[in-house]
Amino acid sequence: MARVGKTKNLVIGLVTLMLAAPLAACDDGRSGAEAAAKELASSLSALDVGSLAIEGTDAAAANQQLKDTFAGLGDVKPSVESGELTLDGSTATVPLDFTWNFGGTPWEYSSQAELTKSGDEWAVRWEPALLAPRLEEGEKLSLRSVEAPRGQILGAGDAPIVQERPVLRVGLDKTRVPADQAEASARALAELLGLDPDAFAKQTAASGAEAFVEGIVLREYTADITAEKVQAIPGAVALSDTMALAPTRTFARPLLGSVGLANAEQIEKSNGALQEGDSTGTGGLQQQYDAQLRGKDGVQVVAAIPAPADGSGTTGTKVFFEAPPTPGTTLKTTLDLNLQQLAEDTLAGVGPASAIVALRPSSGAVLAAASGPGSNGYNTAMLGQYAPGSTFKIIDSLAMFRNGMTADSTVQCTPTITVDGRTFRNAPGYPESSIGGVTLRDAFAHSCNTAFIAARDQVTQAQLESAAMSMGVAVEAPRLGAAAFLGSVPGEAEGTEHAASMIGQGKVLMSPLTAAIMAGSVAKGAPVSPQLVLNPDDGAPTGTASGTPTEGPPSSAAPTASTSVSPEAPSTASDKPITAEEAAALGDMMRAVVTSGHAGFLSAVPGAPVGAKTGTAEFGSENPPKTHAWIVAVHGDLAVAVFVEEGGLGAEVSGPLLQKFLTAAG
Incomplete structure (x- = not known):
């Protein structure tokens, strides 16, 4: 039995060796x-x-x-x-x-x-x-960014506003000047271009040995900056290029914004979307819609081909990979280029901050939103927040109509009225013939402050708020597509504050856009919902909110910038919109401002009859107080608001500007 067991073990061992041999042979590395x-x-x-x-x-x-x-x-x-x-x-x-x-x-x-x-x-x-x-x-491989063609901004009828236009990039080419002379050239060029010589010299020194240090971008040479003057500075050059620009340097700039090279702060905040050398929008629609307008840059991976040592060839570039850029999306707006330019020309000589807004009541299309040179680049037209003065009597009158009054109802216009110890007066030059018992139409036409303040006991502050919302004031504008202040009318106020509200002061605030909406609602016979950007969502990056306003803090004259109606909370449209009958009665009184009131100069405007309302808003603690000058008007299917900060009387300051604009608009 033992011998049999040994034989069996020997056989198993041989089988194991035989099976292992092929496995070892298969391990070929x-x-x-x-x-x-x-x-x-x-x-x-x-x-x-x-x-x-x-x-x-x-x-x-x-x-x-x-x-x-x-x-x-x-x-x-x-x-x-x-x-x-x-x-x-x-x-x-x-x-x-x-x-x-x-x-x-x-x-x-x-x-x-x-x-x-x-x-x-x-x-x-x-x-x-x-x-x-x-x-x-x-x-050696290197990465190149191929900038995408920036989307255009179009006006009414798809007329190009912002598009690629020829420019001259004036700067210092460090390859064309000896290193020890670069600082002197930088300072000389800065002096020529009106730049800070120390800052430009420092920027030049910090740039690479082969860098082009840009100083300024010109549409064309000027009397002060000529080709000869640039060429006289060692290393200074003017490179031909294109840039997304409006028709002129100032054309609607507070509204549209501008385009330039991204700075360090913009790059840091972009989460990788912007790199050094990229162009980006700053302010206005250019910044608000930058992601759509900018498109997506292309990418190239290249290697420089060195010239042969024997000099028989030339250098070149070998492309290893190329992803073409995706052009930016065109932004379509309702701006009428002719009316926008006309508005800007009308305001060209106005010293203080000023604005003209024109819109088409039937559609809500914003045709012009011009801010004058005194606004210093701020979008006064859409973001300004000012007491509207007596233009607010349009809203007062609607509230009074709803309480049973008509344009022919008698009201008492007194020289003064005192509320809780505060005395209110009519504007200087108020006609004696309209003192005493007069029709509401006459009080409106001559803008009798005391008559409207006297109605405060019959018109509550809540009714004023409701009437304002009925006319598209202090409500959201979902179709606007741009940052704007749309008005603020408090629903609660008592005593002198309520009295001040009756003449568009106190805490009542409007922008020129808001005032144009108010006037436009009279012309339309229904609330106007303004529209500026026609395609706010086209090309919007996935997962982002398109068209979100990005305006920074405005000037002290306008404490906030928002598409909301007020700093407190946005409101939706009124559940009691103005009716055609109510609008017709208001239109009749606005026409009386021209035919028998103190805007008679507008009777000379050709075309459809003009209806208007002037406004002079007092502010501050000076004696006499400073005043903002307002006037709003309707002229066919056109509603216009004109504003001048610290301008004096609306009829005397803003009125002639309106007359000039309407006459030229035709």
Whole structure:
């Protein structure tokens, strides 16, 4: 029995040896080669091959070449995966699949690596093409951003407002001036361009040896900055380029904003969307819709081709990868270019902050929103917050109509009226013939403050708020598509504050846009909902709110900028909108301001009859107080508001501006 057991054990052992022999024969080195290929892919992903076995050069030299080759691609690292390996004895080939990601733009390619076995170790045969197909010795890759064509801003009828226009970029080319003379040239150029010489010299010194240091962008040479003067400064040049610009330097700039090179703060806040050298919008619609207008930049990966040592060729650029830019989206607006320019021309000589807003009541289209030179670049037309003065009597009158009065009802116009110790007066020059018992129409036409204040006991503050909302004032404007202040009328006020509200003062505030909406609602016979941007959501980045206002803090004259109706809370449209009958009665009284009131000068305006309402809003603690000058008007399917800050009387200051605008508008 023992002998049989030994024989059985011997047979099992022989079988085991016979089975093991084929397995050993199948271990042909594949597993080692595959492990080496995976290690190579991992090392390339980390941009560090210093620990690998390298054939053809030493590991340190290969590692340095790897870093030098890809240094121009920034901080991005590739994802590298090894593919199916092909084994041929002591050599193996394996595909390497590279994926780079440049701000959401992928660059994918495959190269071929060769491995050789020496003893028990697999080594990588090093060559440039392993890193990228067609890469040759000494070539270094760099990343270029290809700026997308910026979207245009169009006006009514798709007329181009902002489009690419020729410009001259005046600056210092450091390759054209000796290094020891660069500072002197920088200072001389700064003096010519009206820049701070110290700041420009510092900027020049901080720029690279081959940099172009931009000083100013001109539409064309001027009397002060000529080609001859620029060329006389060593290294100074004027490069021809294009830039997204409006028809003139000032055209609707507070509304549209501007476009320029992104500064450090804008780049930091962009979360990677902007890089140095990118253009971006600043202020107005250009900033609000920058993501749509800017589009998406393209990407190029290139290598410079050095000239042959014998001088037989020229330098060039080899393109390894190119993703074309996606052009920006065109922004369509309702602005009428002729009316906008006319409004700006009308305000050209006005010293204080000023504005003209014109809209089409039937559609709500904003045709012009001009802020005068005294606004110093602030969008007074849409963001200003001012007491509307007696233009608010349009809203008073609607509230009085709803309490049973008519244009022919008798009201008492007294020289003064005192409320809780505060005395209110009519504007200087108020006609004696309209003192005493007069019709509401007459009190409106001559703007009798005391008659409207006397009605405060019959018109509550809540009724004023309701009447304002009935006319599109102090409500949201969902179709506007731009930052705006749309009015604030408190629903609660007592005593002198309520009395002041009756003449458009106290805490009642409007922008010129709001005043135009109010007048337009009379012409339309229904509340006007203004519209400026026609396609606010076109091209909006996925997952973002398009058209979100981005205006910064405005001037002290206008404490906040918002599409909301007031700093407290936005309101929706009134549940009791103005009716056609109510609007007709208000239109009749506005016409009386022209035919028998103190805006008789508007009777000379050709075309449809003009209806108007003047306003003079007192503010401050001076004696006599300073005043803002207002006038609103309707002329056919056109509603206009004219405002001048600290302008005096509305009829005397804003009135002639309105007459000039309406007469030229035709």
